[in-house]
Structures are given as structure tokens and as C-alpha cells.
């Protein structure tokens with residue numbers, strides 16, 4: 097069963113009703129121009145392994161006789177459009193338009209044609225075909241599928257070393273790093289290859305393996321050799337490697353006296369690094385940079401702009417076609433003063449720092465923006481920066497790892513939250529301007545953009561620490577490919593592939609998952625007040641008192657009578673003014689701000705009446721009871737699946753759900769008691785403060 101965890105949704109387990117499919121399956125596989133280790137070669141291997149696993153049918157791979165077909169035996173042909181058209185010139189006119197990484201599938205009467213715009217696309221097509229089969233569907237179909245955006249990356253926050261020998265993962269809840277150990281790249285990269293396989297199967301095309309809080313030692317010659325070995329095990333899956341850089345490396349590693357991005361010796365040093373990396377990894381995806389944030393060095397250390405910093409790397413990458421993802425998560429936690437400054441606001445930082453820079457970035461720079469202006473809270477408005485960068489490519493950073501959302505010890509299915517974010521309409525210039533269309537390169541002239549998911553898997557055989565949490569990784573990939581896919585549809589696909597197509601299993605996992613984000617929001621932080629976790633200690637478990645009185649800027653400004661951040665222009669931090677006019681007007685006014693973001697934008701009395709008719713404080717009490725009550729049903733629901741899921745995964749999940757049910761009560765009582773003690777207002781339900 098550890099195998100079940102490791103293979104995730106790629107189990108290729110035998111399915112019921114497989115008999116009816118047999119006559120429709122191909123009997124041989126033909127890969128076009130596949131050299132060993134190429135994605136098309138991998139596609140051939142996957143097809144034979146998958147069909148053998150699901151149906152017990154062994155296919156001939158590239159046998160000479162099948163090459164021309166004999167009219168009866170049917171062949172699955174997989175390769176690039178280019179390779180196919182070479183030998184079938186007549187086909188060219190019939191084939192659809194594909195963009196980079198796109199694929200075309202034609203499955204009819206056992207003839208299976210799997211064509212990719214590039215090799216990677218062909219592999220994606222093979223995975224798609226296998227996914228359809230593994231879900232028990234063997235009807236004929238044709239499909240043209242193109243990704244919504246070119247950048248579909250994974251970020252891992254893996255440290256090369258942590259104190260002793262550990263390669264730990266920052267905000268990772270699934271064990272040690274699969275890449276690093278003892279300050280070096282691991283000798284055994286089996287898990288890295290397995291990871292790449294999972295990522296390729298959901299259309300993800302690059303991984304930045306080292307933490308954005310980057311260690312300059314990543315760039316020693318020995319470690320660059322190690323990075324090249326990671327790239328080697330990724331390559332068969334069409335996954336490229338990206339590297340996080342430490343801005344001060346010219347000084348700390350290179351021994352220069354400066355890391356000023358306009359200094360000639362610094363520029364040359366970075367060019368040397370880039371050349372050395374591309375010599376080892378000719379297909380390297382590019383760089384990821386966190387600068388001038390949370391104590392990290394950056395261009396502003398030398399009074400240079402963020403654009404000057406980003407462009408320095410962009411220039412070194414340009415000859416190689418590489419790109420740089422430059423993070424918008426820039427703020428200075430040392431200068432925020434809550435007590436003295438009513439207008440201080442961490443949420444303003446990115447908008448302010450990037451102000452005036454929109455036409456200053458090279459075209460291979462993409463600004464990587466966290467979905468919200470603060471930090472992966474249970475609910476935030478969408479970062480207004482997406483609407484400011486019109487001439488600059490943008491990527492949205494989503495967090496699969498549940499840092500503030502229960503750290504995989506709580507089930508929180510994130511697709512519904514991501515959908516709200518991606519569907520949000522900024523109304524730039526009064527026109528439809530959804531987040532997904534902005535990062536998908538459809539709304540503004542810049543085409544280069546997309547998605548970065550902070551995943552943080554580890555050596556645990558479940559990858560993320562929990563079997564059910566893998567639906568979030570699956571959903572991330574599926575939404576980066578197609579943001580119009582539905583949360584429920586994605587979940588059901590994932591469930592069938594991961595567990596089974598048993599109706600009861602599907603129903604229960606769907607119910608649990610779809611209720612999980614609302615439940616977690618109810619018991620962790622309501623009305624846009626953020627996740628009330630302990631801010632200083634690990635971002636886990638309730639501690640509403642810890643939000644305020646420190647410079648981290650995740651404030652609630654709760655006192656005896658009032659609560660919430662005044663982010664209005666007229667009286668507050670001015671953050672609402674960072675949105676385009678229609679949205680700014682909505683958030684500026686208490687009356688038009690949705691209840692679920694009320695305390696994000698406004699500072700109000702606990703007795704403020706919501707649109708729902710309840711007061712803020714009563715909403716807190718009720719929501720905490722409702723959310724934790726929902727969590728009590730999770731283990732009970734799960735128990736109805738006993739015997740329908742293998743015992744090992746059944747028990748593992750049950751253990752977590754029982755824990756979640758208990759911890760939700762801790763959340764409920766801590767938060768409710770805290771606000772009762774602050775406000776002195778009793779619960780009209782008689783549950784809080786009356787004992």
C-alpha cells in the first residue's frame with residue numbers, strides 16, 4: 097500500500113468492467129522517432145505499463161510487423177505532429193492547431209493516435225488517454241487539448257541542509273527533501289523521477305527544486321553538477337529544472353565586494369553562473385528570485401529598482417531562451433509599526449514596490465504574484481497587482497502545501513478557493529478581466545505567464561503527508577492546464593484514479609472535500625479576518641492574540657469594541673484604492689463589501705450587522721460551531737467506506753480525520769473564548785461565556 101501512496105493517481109489498478117474494453121484496445125504501440133529517455137519514449141513505456149496494469153493486456157512496443165498495420169491488428173501511435181506528418185503528409189490538413197505542449201487524440205475502433213505539438217505534448221496525450229481508460233471509459237473519442245498558459249511550474253521550498261544533515265522542506269509536511277541531503281544533491285534520485293512522472297501526468301512542466309530562501313552554496317560547481325543530475329531524471333518526463341537564486345551570492349559565494357545589480361563585475365559573475373548552468377543543463381527553465389523580502393537581500397539594498405534586479409538575470413538568460421520568475425512577495429517586516437501607524441499595511445507593499453515599473457521589465461521576466469496580498473490565508477481578496485502589470489508577464493503563485501490551512505493534518509480541498517480566485521473579475525478599464533485570463537496571457541498583450549504552485553512534497557510515501565491532500569496537487573495541475581475545469585469534476589477524476597470508481601467512495605470523498613474549505617474557514621477565521629493561526633510559531637493551531645502587536649503585518653486590530661483592518665482610502669490604509677475603479681468602489685464601502693471580506697477591508701464594531709442579519713460577533717460564534725460540527729461528521733462519513741478502500745489507506749485517512757474533528761473543537765473554543773473575553777458580548781445561543 098506504500099506503493100499506492102507513491103503512485104498517487106497513476107496506479108493503473110485493474111478496473112471492473114474491463115472485459116468490455118478489450119476488443120477496443122490497441123494491440124501494439126508505435127512510438128515515432130523516440131530516442132531512449134525522450135518524452136515520446138516515456139509515453140510508449142507508460143502506455144504499455146498502463147494497459148497492462150488496467151487490463152492485463154501486454155502490448156507489443158515498436159515491433160516491426162505492426163509498423164504498417166495489417167488492417168486487423170490495431171496500433172497506438174504516439175509522437176509529435178511533425179514526426180507523424182513526415183510519414184503521413186496527407187494528414188497535415190486534418191490535424192487541429194496545437195500550441196506548445198498541446199496534444200491531439202483520435203481514438204476510434206482500436207486505432208489510437210496520440211500526437212503532441214512537441215514531445216512533451218505527446219507524453220501528455222498518452223497520460224490523458226490512460227486516465228480515460230483507467231476511469232473505465234473505452235468509448236471512441238477525439239480531443240484537442242491545449243494548455244491555458246505556458247508557465248505551469250512547481251516550486252519546492254527545499255533546503256539543501258538544515259542544521260545537521262537534513263535537507264528539510266520549509267513549510268513542508270511530508271518529510272525531508274527528495275532532492276537534497278547534507279548540503280548536496282542526493283545520490284539516489286528515484287523519488288525525484290517518480291515526482292516528475294506525477295507532475296507530467298497533470299501537465300506541469302518545470303520544478304524549481306531549491307527554496308526561494310536560497311542558499312548561495314546551491315551554485316558551487318559540485319552542486320551545479322548535482323542539479324544537472326536532477327534535470328537528467330526530470331527530462332524523460334518533459335519536466336524542466338528551475339533554480340532559486342540568492343541575490344547576494346556574488347558576495348557570499350563569489351567573494352566580490354558587492355552584489356549591486358548594476359556593477360559590471362557582479363553582472364559578469366552572474367553571466368558566468370548562467371553559462372555554467374546551461375553548459376550542464378542546456379534545457380534549464382530559468383530562475384526564481386525572492387528579493388528584498390523577509391530579510392533577503394535584493395536590488396533595493398543598493399537603491400536599485402526591482403526591475404533593475406530582475407533584468408540583470410534576464411539578460412544572462414536571454415541567449416539561452418531562459419526566463420526569470422521574479423516574486424512580487426516583497427515587503428519589509430522590520431518597518432511595519434502597528435501601534436504608531438493606522439495606515440501601515442503589509443497588503444500595500446507589492447503594489448507600492450512595483451508602482452511605475454510596468455514598462456521596465458525585459459520580456460523574459462515574469463512577475464510571480466501570490467494569490468492574495470498577504471500570505472495564503474483561508475480567505476483573501478485577489479492581489480490587485482494582477483491588474484497593474486499590463487505590459488509585464490504575470491504568474492499566479494498558489495500554495496498546495498497547506499501552511500496556514502491545517503498542514504495536511506486537516507483536510508482542506510483547495511480547488512474551490514482557487515476557482516474563486518481565478519474567476520475573479522478585476523474589471524480593468526470596465527472590461528471583463530478575470531485573473532485566469534490575465535495570467536493566461538489573454539487579457540493584456542503579454543503572452544508569457546501562468547502558474548507557480550508551492551507544493552513541498554517530501555520523502556513520506558504519501559508525498560504530502562496525507563493521501564487526501566494529493567487531490568490538491570492534482571487539482572493544481574488540472575487548473576493550470578484548464579482553469580475552466582470544475583472543482584467537483586477534477587475531484588471525481590482524481591478519486592476514481594486514486595481509489596476506485598465505487599459510487600459510494602466517490603460520493604463520500606466528494607462530500608468531505610467540498611465541505612472542507614468552508615468548514616475550515618468557519619472554525620479558523622471568518623469574514624476575512626485571516627486564518628487565526630499562531631503567527632510566530634509555525635502557523636499552526638489557533639492563536640488569535642498572536643496576529644497583533646508584532647511587525648509581521650497580519651493584523652486584526654481587535655480591541656474591546658471593534659475589529660478589522662481599515663483598508664479604505666477615505667479613512668484607512670488606502671489598499672482598496674489599488675483596485676480598478678469598479679472594484680475599488682465595491683471594497684471601499686461597508687455596504688457593498690461582501691460579508692466574507694468585511695474585516696479584511698473595514699474596522700467595525702463587534703455589533704456591526706452583516707448582510708446575513710447577524711452581528712459580527714454572533715457570526716463568529718455560530719460559524720465556529722457550524723464549522724467544527726461539520727468536521728465531526730468527517731470521520732463518521734469516512735467509516736462508511738470501510739472495506740471499500742484498502743485498509744492501510746483507510747486507516748491513515750481515518751486517523752487524520754479523527755484528529756481534525758478534535759482539533760476543530762480546539763479551534764472553536766479558543767477563538768470563541770478569545771473574542772468573548774475581548775468583547776464581553778455573550779453568545780445569543782448560550783454556548784460561549786455563560787459557564
Ligand code: GCW
Pocket residue numbers: 253266267308309386425471472499
Ligand atoms: O508564507 C511565508 C512563509 C515563509 C516563506 C515566505 C515566502 C519561503 O511563512 O516560510 O518563505 O512566505 O513565500 O517567501
